[in-house]
Amino acid sequence: MSDPIDRSAPDGSTDRDPQLAQDLAGLEGVINRSAAGAARTSVRVQTLAREIDQILDSTRSIQTTLEGLGSSISQGASAAEESAEATRHMADLTRHGLQESGQAVATVRQLQQQTNLTAERLESLMGHILQVNEVSQVIGEIADRTGLLSLNAAIEAAHAGAFGRGFAVVAEEVRKLADRTSRQTQEIGALLEAIRRDLDPAREAMDRSLALASETRTQVESVEQRFAGIADLADTAAGHVSSIAQSASEEHAAARTLVEASGRLLDSTGTLKSEAEAVAQDAFRLSSLTEVGHRHLAAHDTGSLFHRALGLGRDLSRTAAELLEAPVKAGQLRAEDLLALDYTEIRGPGIQSLSRFFGVLHVPPSGFAPPKYRTAYDALVELPLQEAFDHVLDLEPRLTFALILDLNSYAPSHNRRYVQDWTGQPAKDLAGNRAKRFFTDNRVLVRGARHGLGEAAEGLPDQASREAFRRMADLSEGASAPGDFLVQTYARDTGAIITVLTVPLHACGQRYGVSLLGWSSDD
Structure with a gap:
């Protein structure tokens, strides 16, 4: 700044008028206070601007976080909906499995009943075989006795001579019949014994089948009960997962609202920063005016x-x-x-x-x-x-x-x-x-x-x-x-x-x- 004004009075003194000097000193005080006020304003605005910058950075960080959170929540909502659908499908499959297990229980029960019936019939058959064998043994004993009687009759017929020949023929035939009956009775006994031996493994297998059928029924009934429990849990889980999916959807909507709100906050903070910069410019212009004031004061x-x-x-x-x-x-x-x-x-x-x-x-x-x-x-x-x-x-x-x-x-x-x-x-x-x-x-x-x-x-x-x-x-x-x-x-x-x-x-x-x-x- 140039200083073209002569500060000295004609007689060499400075500013002879005491009142003028006092007024200029007062004006200088006003200028200095104005300059100090502008500087303080500038400091406060600069502090405010730094804080606004921090707010802007924080808001941008929050917005970025919210956007990431919204994306995560969206993915979570999709995953929850998929889980809900999978849980509902699992519940359907469980209910279907429960139905199948019920049918299996009914089938096993029928199998057990049929096995019991077969076992009973097999036992009855074995009883009949034993009875037939006993009858066969009686017939064999009768045949043996008949053979002895025919032998005795033949001996008596021989003693009778010519008179006993006819009786001897009859006794021979009886003996032969008794022999055949004895042999057939033995064959029948052998066949019955063979049948019994063949039926013994079947009866043992039937006994095992009965035990397995009983155990299978117990296991299938247990599976049915577990399927029933799983079906209840699946229904409950499906309800909970559906609630989670609904909550995730609502949270996603809330996150979108927060992102929009943070965007508005970012815009508002940007406006606030612009206003703060404008205030700083005003303070600077005020400071410039004090510079002009000092230029004029320098002349006196x-x-x-x-x-x-x-x-x-x-x-x-x-x-x-x-x-x-x-x-x-x-x-x-x-x-x-x-x-x-x-x-x-x-x-x-x-x-x-x-x-x-x-x-x-x-x-x-x-x-x-x-x-x-x-x-x-x-x-x-x-x-x-x-x-x-x-x-x-x-x-x-x-x-x-x-x-x-x-x-x-x-x-x-x-x-x-x-x-x-x-x-x-x-x-x-x-x-x-x-x-x-x-x-x-x-x-x-x-x-x-x-x-x-x-x-x-x-x-x-x-x-x-x-x-x-x-x-x-x-x-x-x-x-x-x-x-x-x-x-x-x-x-x-x-x-x-x-x-x-x-x-x-x-x-x-x-x-x-x-x-x-x-x-x-x-x-």
Whole structure:
């Protein structure tokens, strides 16, 4: 920003009218409070935006989970319906099996009855055979006696001589008949004995058949009872599985509703994020208005901290330029190396090189967090620059810090209070050791470091090359507007609300960066 207005009154004093000075001081207070309010709003909106992003991520995760759950439930519902159908089919098969087992029981009972009847008939046959055998034995005994009688008759007939011949013939015939009867009776007995021997295995087999038929009946009746139990269980299971299938279908519908609701929540959260970004833009525009207010206030020195910082910032830019150019003039450094914007991260053995600047005992070999870097000129100017920075704070104790940044918001040095020994405690080191790092986490400082070079240069990426800046802007000292400066209010990464003033800094005729002074706006 240019400062074309002469701040001095004709007699050399500043703002002779006390009332005007008082009004300007009051206006500056309003501007500062407005800027602080805009910064706080920006912090809250940024916090809200981060939380909204987390909500968006969570909602997307929930939606993805719900979609997967819905798919799983759908598959489960299909599986449950298939299971229900299979269970119903099993119940039908079980009932059919129960019917078949009932028929089998009836058949086995008939078989048992028929086997019993056959066994009874076989026993009756064996009884008849025994009776016939007994009769046959009686006939045999009669035949034997008849043979003896015929023999006796023949003997008596022989004694009778001619008178007994006829009787002898009859006795012979009787004897022959008795012999035949005896032989046939023996044959019948042999046949009956053969029949009995043949029927004995049949009777034993029949006895086993009876036992098997009884056992089979018992087993089939047991199977029938089990089929009946299975049929009851199958009917019950079919009812339960059908209920599960119905519940799964309802859960699938509920999951679809949840997916739709999460989609609406995602849309609403996206809208909320857009609104938050819009609020952030409004806060930024309000902050821009305070920048314009400070431009006008610069024309009338009221002795405020802002005017004090503006004069000290311009002085620091001149002093820092002399310190940066000194190694070049002494032949220790080339101008192109001073302005190169080349950086090397400090880690491993290189950490020890910072021991002259602060204690590094607790720094791990992997390096610093956030990372620290070095350039070709750091070691030549870091301590003289620190003395210059601390001198500014001695002149104005209300300042929080005073340092310089290059075009990439890199700080080669810092105030002694911000170059404390490294402790390894992240929160403490973040606040107490801020040298040799990039301040790109807040775009306010990036914008301040590149102020006056145009929006294209301000939009270059972090750690852009000098050639990239040359393509976007004229970096020569003559291209900068005389008296240019920028005042911004923002929240530091420590949470404090800070107002910063940046004044362009040139070295070796080219834009190096800015001097940066900051003071608290929390009050």
